[in-house]
Amino acid sequence: MTVKIVTDSTSYLPQNLRRELDVDVISLNVHLGNESFREVEIDNHVFYQKMAACKQFPTTSQPAVQEFVTVFERHVQADEPVVAIFLSSKMSGTFSTASLARQMLLERYPQAEIEIIDSKSNSMEMGLAVLNAARAAKAGKTFAEVKAAAEHTIARSRFLFVPEKLDYLKKGGRLSSAAALIGSVLQIKPVLTVIDGAAEVFSKVRSAEKALDLILSTFLADVKEKGFGEAVVHHINNELEGYRLAARIEKELHVTPAIIPIGPIIGCHVGPGALGIAYYTKDASTLGAAANASAIRTQAVAGTAH
Incomplete structure (x- = not known):
């Protein structure tokens, strides 16, 4: 089965590439004044205009564990291995929450193949690792080869x-x-x-x-x-x-x-x-x-x- 790639919204992959390479994106959240947004749903220009006009400093939050479970489980039930690459664990709890979701699913699906990778970065430094993993997956590479493609990119x-x-x-x-x-x-x-x-x-x-x-x-x-x-x-x-x-x-x-x-x-x-x-x-x-x-x-x- 084709390996499925999952990442979070701070990879900032262009939408067409996400579609072309079939990459699932789990969104982080941003809070500004009394408003909250999923990062993938607010236009950048609109957000920065709101930020300039708001007296309060924005805050951010990671996705709920159930969001990871839902995405991972869909692929596990289809017998599809998952390689997931997330924002640095030193910058966010996203990696830890994804790892928890993995453990929860392995208790229910012991044979599931789910690899959670700490990108040790953010933005397109992470996104480039996601791209190379997705390219390897699309080329029919194995679970181990797709994981290696991401790690090879991260290291360089x-x-x-x-x-x-x-x-x-x-x-x-x-x-x-x-x-x-x-x-x-x-x-x-x-x-x-x-x-x-x-x-x-x-x-x-x-x-x-x-x-x-x-x-x-x-x-x-x-x-x-x-x-x-x-x-x-x-x-x-x-x-x-x-x-x-x-x-x-x-x-x-x-x-x-x-x-x-x-x-x-x-x-x-x-x-x-x-x-x-x-x-x-x-x-x-x-x-x-x-x-x-x-x-x-x-x-x-x-x-x-x-």
Whole structure:
């Protein structure tokens, strides 16, 4: 039977790719003032407009365990193995809740094959692992091979991003008030990354231009050393700058990366205006890289993630 792929909404996979590769997405929730939304059901622009107008800082919550049980059980009853890839366990309880759902189902279906993978990241750094797992599943690979495709991608991936302001990181508890104040006064721009599942400062520079130069040069150095696998440009309500960053990548590598917006769950903690690159490298030949980039770009145009 074909292996089924499940992920959560913070992978930000374009809708058309989700449909084409038959990926199930379980949504996290965002709460703003007196309103609550499933992330997959609110338009990014609408959410960020609401966030700007609201005096309260948004909060987020993971899916209920029954949501995982429902999705997993549908495939288990169809005798379909499941590989599920979720948001870092250090950023959310989503992975733990999915693992609980797995245990609940194994008590009822001892022969079920359900693998829960901690992506140790979020956004399209996770999404790229989901894509490669889904591609392997569609190609008829075994349960073990599909799992390996995801883990292989995770081990070779990186996500570098630059927030426009430090306020949201401070409000969300990702940055101390003192660090945010010093950064604002001195106009310091931190370049952030995700290491072993947690957001970390990769470097600090004195301007947004230098920060973008740094993430681009780091990306290009990784590609030169290890080979190009796939890449996407991420932005948080900052599409124009996303296109500019993608154009710089295209000029250097002659591939056009997809430009994919980050939705409310991650966006409310990092803040509008952020830019970044999520990518993975490969150790062997870079043949096929342009085709992969083009495939994502084509689908992303029609299937913007929410």
